[in-house]
Amino acid sequence: MGKPVKNPSKTSLAPLVQVQGDALILSGELIFSTVPAFGEQTSKILKKEKPVMLDISGVQRIDSSGVAYLEELQLALQSRKAPKAKEPKPGIFLLKGINDNTRPVLETFSSLKLPDIPMAEHISFFEGIGSGLVNGFKAFGESLVIAADVFFWSFYGLGNRSGQRKGSFVQQGVALGVQALPIVALLSFIIGFILSLQSAVQLRNFGANIFIADLLAVTMVREMGPMLTAIIVAGRSGSAIASEIATMQVTEEIDALKMMAINPVRYVVVPKFHAISVVMPILVAFSILVGELGGLLIAIGYLDLSLESFVNRTIEILTLKDLVVSMAKSIWFAWVIVVIGSYYGFQVKGGAEGVGKATTASVVASIFAVILFDALFSLLYL
Amino acid sequence: MKNTQQTQPLISIKDLVAKYGDKTILDGITVDLLPNEITVILGGSGCGKTTLLKNILRLYEPYSGTLRYWGQDVLSMNEEEFSFVLKRIGMLFQNGALLNSISIYENVSIPLEQHTKLNREVIDRIIRVKLNLVKLSHAIHLFPSELSGGMKKRAALARALALDPEILFCDEPSAGLDPLTSAALDELLLDLKSQLNMSIVIVTHELASIHRIADKIIFLDSGKMLFYGTLQAAKEAGIPQIDTFFEVGKF
Numbered sequence: 001m002g003k004p005v006k007n008p009s010k011t012s013l014a015p016l017v018q019v020q021g022d023a024l025i026l027s028g029e030l031i032f033s034t035v036p037a038f039g040e041q042t043s044k045i046l047k048k049e050k051p052v053m054l055d056i057s058g059v060q061r062i063d064s065s066g067v068a069y070l071e072e073l074q075l076a077l078q079s080r081k082a083p084k085a086k087e088p089k090p091g092i093f094l095l096k097g098i099n100d101n102t103r104p105v106l107e108t109f110s111s112l113k114l115p116d117i118p119m120a121e122h123i124s125f126f127e128g129i130g131s132g133l134v135n136g137f138k139a140f141g142e143s144l145v146i147a148a149d150v151f152f153w154s155f156y157g158l159g160n161r162s163g164q165r166k167g168s169f170v171q172q173g174v175a176l177g178v179q180a181l182p183i184v185a186l187l188s189f190i191i192g193f194i195l196s197l198q199s200a201v202q203l204r205n206f207g208a209n210i211f212i213a214d215l216l217a218v219t220m221v222r223e224m225g226p227m228l229t230a231i232i233v234a235g236r237s238g239s240a241i242a243s244e245i246a247t248m249q250v251t252e253e254i255d256a257l258k259m260m261a262i263n264p265v266r267y268v269v270v271p272k273f274h275a276i277s278v279v280m281p282i283l284v285a286f287s288i289l290v291g292e293l294g295g296l297l298i299a300i301g302y303l304d305l306s307l308e309s310f311v312n313r314t315i316e317i318l319t320l321k322d323l324v325v326s327m328a329k330s331i332w333f334a335w336v337i338v339v340i341g342s343y344y345g346f347q348v349k350g351g352a353e354g355v356g357k358a359t360t361a362s363v364v365a366s367i368f369a370v371i372l373f374d375a376l377f378s379l380l381y382l
Numbered sequence: 383m384k385n386t387q388q389t390q391p392l393i394s395i396k397d398l399v400a401k402y403g404d405k406t407i408l409d410g411i412t413v414d415l416l417p418n419e420i421t422v423i424l425g426g427s428g429c430g431k432t433t434l435l436k437n438i439l440r441l442y443e444p445y446s447g448t449l450r451y452w453g454q455d456v457l458s459m460n461e462e463e464f465s466f467v468l469k470r471i472g473m474l475f476q477n478g479a480l481l482n483s484i485s486i487y488e489n490v491s492i493p494l495e496q497h498t499k500l501n502r503e504v505i506d507r508i509i510r511v512k513l514n515l516v517k518l519s520h521a522i523h524l525f526p527s528e529l530s531g532g533m534k535k536r537a538a539l540a541r542a543l544a545l546d547p548e549i550l551f552c553d554e555p556s557a558g559l560d561p562l563t564s565a566a567l568d569e570l571l572l573d574l575k576s577q578l579n580m581s582i583v584i585v586t587h588e589l590a591s592i593h594r595i596a597d598k599i600i601f602l603d604s605g606k607m608l609f610y611g612t613l614q615a616a617k618e619a620g621i622p623q624i625d626t627f628f629e630v631g632k633f
Binding site: 031032033035036039063064065067068069071072104105107108109110111114115121349350351352353354 | 482483497498499500501503504505507508510511512514515519523525526527545546573576577578
């Protein structure tokens, strides 16, 4: 077995461009690898000479790039003769020397008689804004329809579990809840720890060490617990919901369900809706507890508070309303995440690319919606 | 454009074995494919047709055996060396394998922009010609998601033809196409062979297509090559599996 040659392509004959009288004579091989060299030689010659004929009798081999180049050359030369002409008229500029080697390739790859390429639709700046707004309203309307569908079937499904796969509630509960526990715990602990550390430095300056418990309890219960958990769930489970439904959509699984007289929302979305409605408050409660734990470490280690005083103060400051609002928020955020994930999943267009776009859009929209609703809750239940 | 390598096999496969894990998919395939011929790989489902094609293209690395293109051992080539071989061949995948995020025009322009130093005007003309060859001039600015299955396949063929390959590989080009489109595609393949001396290797089940275009057939059964030769010779060889294949496929 011989040593492999680095470039096994056929060796091509060097390009040569000459002028004889009125004719521009090309010889060698007019192929992908030599066309740029032909172009350089020709442009140098055309600065001085004005040929009216192309002679390709010396061209041994030609391919589609050679044909395209010849046509571009003809166009350039033709425009020189008649500056207003946009396209060469075949036959006016003489191409001679076509032989049996080059004829079939020229015939196959000639673009002179091709129709013009239809221009890609150009959308102006204001048209873009207008159509963006229209599409936005349309999407909002469609998302409301899907939301209504999801809510209707989810509440209906509480009493009637037909149309749902057996065991899907538990399966979804594990996927959306149990598997999210470690990441929720880790991030909540870190957030609780950082919040307390940053606040502790300031509080100690004023001798208000005990208020670390107030600060952390209110922050974690009212805001950080529900919002942080919702953002994690939106990124983790919301994306999974969107990509699962989108994949089912592009692989026609959703159509297959419809053809089996199964409502895809009931079969695919409702178990997720039920499961997330149960696991989200648990995750939020867990997040608050672990966040408090992170703060407790600072309170004891940095501010010299006792465990008892920290816990007592925390219980004192929290009201039932705080806990109820926190849980209500968590359930509402969960529903928002499921509805947005489902909306983007069902609206997917295209193949794998569409699935990726739907997933990304769903995560961005979910996080945006979660923060927006959190702000609304804060305003309503300050 | 006479080929000076007429006597030399275009692709030479010797004792090729392909495995998925412990399972042997292809067992000792030995065949020389000749230039300027349309070779059809056929056989029942699961016999190893696509696996053979993908091994020939090194999309799957063969378990053992030798594989030569134009007399050169490609299995010992590194990626860079093999890329020079790849630039001389084109592949039409079963579902087109177009890049979904870009238009048909841009899909066809990829090999031209990546592997040539041609200027934009020349590239533009080549793309228009290649899309016209597959009758897709009207769809030049559309995206793959806006095309039907047959149109996707034709767009993918235009991309495979972008660099004027010397060998074109096609995995089930007619699958899912209506008879008229399928016949037009076969005509195009025959034109490419006769006008441009292109060699074509096709995996297909379509008997009508096989009858129209095959110069030679490779018949596989359970990973073994039962026959290589002309279609007529295959029918006269008296091999029961081949006889059954053509008999059952009659309509």
